[in-house]
Amino acid sequence: MDILDFHTHRLDATAALISVDPQRFDPQPGLWYSVGFHPWDTADGITDADFDLLEQCARHPQALAIGETGLDALRGGDMALQEALFVRHLQLAHDLGKPVVVHSVRTSRQMLDARRRAGLTDVPLAIHGMRGNAHVARTWIDAGCYLSFGARFNPAALQVTPLDRLLIETDDTSVPICDVATQIAQSLHLTVEELIRTVTANARHLLNPSSHN
Numbered sequence: 001m002d003i004l005d006f007h008t009h010r011l012d013a014t015a016a017l018i019s020v021d022p023q024r025f026d027p028q029p030g031l032w033y034s035v036g037f038h039p040w041d042t043a044d045g046i047t048d049a050d051f052d053l054l055e056q057c058a059r060h061p062q063a064l065a066i067g068e069t070g071l072d073a074l075r076g077g078d079m080a081l082q083e084a085l086f087v088r089h090l091q092l093a094h095d096l097g098k099p100v101v102v103h104s105v106r107t108s109r110q111m112l113d114a115r116r117r118a119g120l121t122d123v124p125l126a127i128h129g130m131r132g133n134a135h136v137a138r139t140w141i142d143a144g145c146y147l148s149f150g151a152r153f154n155p156a157a158l159q160v161t162p163l164d165r166l167l168i169e170t171d172d173t174s175v176p177i178c179d180v181a182t183q184i185a186q187s188l189h190l191t192v193e194e195l196i197r198t199v200t201a202n203a204r205h206l207l208n209p210s211s212h213n
């Protein structure tokens, strides 16, 4: 299990964690997934039946993580609804022993508070599409989270991220993951090989598929 691209929506991506909605979860040989409801989709409402389907998909051995899910202060449904759904994802992740891929827009404090109030601080979080500043990065890091950086990021936030919490991703862009790796390696004064070794080891540690079987 070598995952270089920690978050993509491309359904044929190899060495990647492919993020899908439960309705689109159709596991292909040799590929890895995270499955969950995006906060933007909460505007249409998520039913109990929808969540039951998510639970089924999340149990699949190729579903290594739950998400992407989270909170978005600028888009999606009512914030109380988004938060309730996020906590449901956390509970599911806790029950299955899988980490959560998090989408957060201007909600770092609110998400960490919700996780604490729910008594689920043991659920590992990987914050995808990390574009916040160094202060926001530190808030996540202090809470034990991993940070996943794509082609657009705040260099100061990257600098304060410990190497053992670092992940990289393409998300919904067409930028090749190797270009992201090159860019981030340069910014950190690492060789591309060192960077790739670091992020794949981090993904393996976080996702640890052997413990899910």
Ligand SMILES: [Zn+2]
Pocket: 007, 008, 009, 019, 068, 171, 172
């Ligand atoms: Zn995404």
